Amino acid sequence: MSLSLYDKYGGMETVSLVVHKFYKKIQESLLLMPYFEGINIDGLINHQVKFFSYVMGGVDGYDMSNFKNAHFKFKITDEAFAEVIKILRTTLEEFSVENEDVNSIVNSASGLKNLVVNPN
Numbered sequence: 001m002s003l004s005l006y007d008k009y010g011g012m013e014t015v016s017l018v019v020h021k022f023y024k025k026i027q028e029s030l031l032l033m034p035y036f037e038g039i040n041i042d043g044l045i046n047h048q049v050k051f052f053s054y055v056m057g058g059v060d061g062y063d064m065s066n067f068k069n070a071h072f073k074f075k076i077t078d079e080a081f082a083e084v085i086k087i088l089r090t091t092l093e094e095f096s097v098e099n100e101d102v103n104s105i106v107n108s109a110s111g112l113k114n115l116v117v118n119p120n
Contacts, residue, residue, distance in 0.1 A: 005101055006058025012049070014095070015056065019049045022091045031083050035074050055108050068115040075118045085110055 006015065023045050026032050036044075054062035088109055092102045 004057030005105065006053055006056040008101070009056070009095070009097060011058060012053065015052050015058065016049050018091055018095055019045055019052055021094065022087060023048070025087045025091060026084070029083055029087065031080055032087075035076065035080065055105065067112070071116040072118045075120070076116055078117055081113055081117050 009015075023041060027036070027041070050059065051062060053059045085106060089102060089106050092105060097105070
């Protein structure tokens with residue numbers, strides 16, 4: 001049985017560090033910060049640690065049923081989504097995630113575009 005990316009990179013501790021660094025970079029982005037005005041960033045980070053853990057194969061049962069509704073109300077653009085993907089890639093690389101694994105995680109995140117970007 002192969003090791004999940006979650007286990008390979010140190011589990012919850014590493015995922016938490018990656019997500020915190022990821023959101024620090026997002027908060028530094030002039031393009032992205034307007035999307036987070038009035039948002040409880042600490043609560044969002046805690047939620048995203050669970051989501052990243054799920055994506056990396058560490059936890060089962062993450063509820064994706066409200067994913068689209070949670071994002072569409074923000075009218076996220078293609079440009080903003082691309083910026084998030086770029087920041088995700090950079091953050092993973094800074095944590096010495098192997099290139100193949102970075103690509104896998106980024107591809108998984110990119111695959112959610114139709115649930116995040118609101119074309120209207």
